[in-house]
Amino acid sequence: MTYIIENATILKDQRITKNSLLIENGRILSIKPAYKRYRYIRMNAAPYIMAPTSTLLFNEFPFNMSFQEQKKFFIDEFILKGCTTFLTLATVKQENNLLKEVKQLKTRLLNSPIDFIIGVRVAIKRLTPAFLRTCKRERIPAIFVEVSGVDELDHLPWGWLREAIFPYNSPLIPIFINQNERERKHAEVQWKRKMQEEKMPFIEQEIVEQEPISYSALTKIGIYPKVSNIHQGCELSYNLYLKSREIRKIEEVELFHYHRHMLVTTIHKGNVIRAQNQIEFRPGFGEHIPISTPSFFST
Structure with missing residues (x-):
């Protein structure tokens, strides 16, 4: 029509x-x-x-709910807020579990009424060239990195990491854990400095859950201009x-x-x-959105 x-x-x-x-x-x-x-x-x-x-970040999904509870969850947290796409994360504890965690998350979201993008969450000590090569091969568009102390940033093989993610260039996105506001601000400064110094694709600040993701972050992940x-x-x-x-x-x-x-x-x-x-609640109407090129429109 x-x-x-x-x-x-x-x-x-x-x-x-x-x-x-x-x-x-x-x-x-x-x-x-x-x-x-x-x-x-x-x-x-x-x-x-x-x-x-809007596109929202929802870090961890509450899957252990009945169908009616999940329906209410999707309506209250997404549809009534005007959100038709969300970014969620597969938490990876061990490098060799990445594929399993992503596949499991996709399966659990088969009944989603709205579209979704899957990123991964990993502790900074698990950030290895092999891990990033797997992310690149599997087209993971966003890599959330848990940072508990800025000194951790100085102990990674950044040159190898940069080569491992190229040319897909999924941005590294910080999650500052166990830090007060003052420590967090300092960590943000050091994160930006280190990422720029090492010429890594990155997002400067944490992405706040359950709020519209900024156009800058959407563009670096590759969600915009495809979505939102x-x-x-x-x-x-x-x-x-x-x-x-x-x-x-x-x-x-x-x-x-x-x-x-x-x-x-x-x-x-x-x-x-x-x-x-x-x-109009339609289970399964949502789709997993593949991201072909993160950071393509970024400077």
Whole structure:
């Protein structure tokens, strides 16, 4: 089916544009100011603010739940928040368990109603060239590294690690554990210094769970512009918020935190999964999203 979404106020990457979208079979064919000569069915989006759906980090999934509990979990933690994609992690204790942990996580998420990306979480002492080569071969787009002390950063073979991950270049993402706020700030500085010094692909700060992942981090992981985007060629996924006087200077994060009560519609891959208070819960509708090239659009 082909149709036009017209008069859309689109909020993306902290910028507002007013355009119309030509849609075919759940994908955005093109975006222009107007389609005056087209005779397709039209949807007037003027009363709303259109924004990309969010991608959230959920470190560990609570799998030991009944179907009804899992359904409520997905609705409350994702769908009602306008999230149609999440990043979750396979925790790897031993290097040779990486494939097993990732495969097990994929299997457990087969009934997910929304899309997901799988990264790995590993202690920094387990970060070896062989481990990174496996991550590269298996197309793991995000490697979360547990750092309990900054001195640990000085005892790794960074040159070999850099060669092992190239050219897939999954970013290393810190998880600072057992540290107070002051120690954490110091650790962030030292992490950035060491990563820049060793020319490793990395993200500077921790990614906060259950909050929209920043465009910078999404880009380095390779999720954006493939997901969380309203762009020509992309699958049609977006949120509609009612326009309001209280929404003035707006950003996507502000919509997520402070204006969620104005969220009325969520579209996922061309399908309505939320309309007002009505939720369309489809087990298994979500897919594992492969990331072909992390850090491709990063500088």
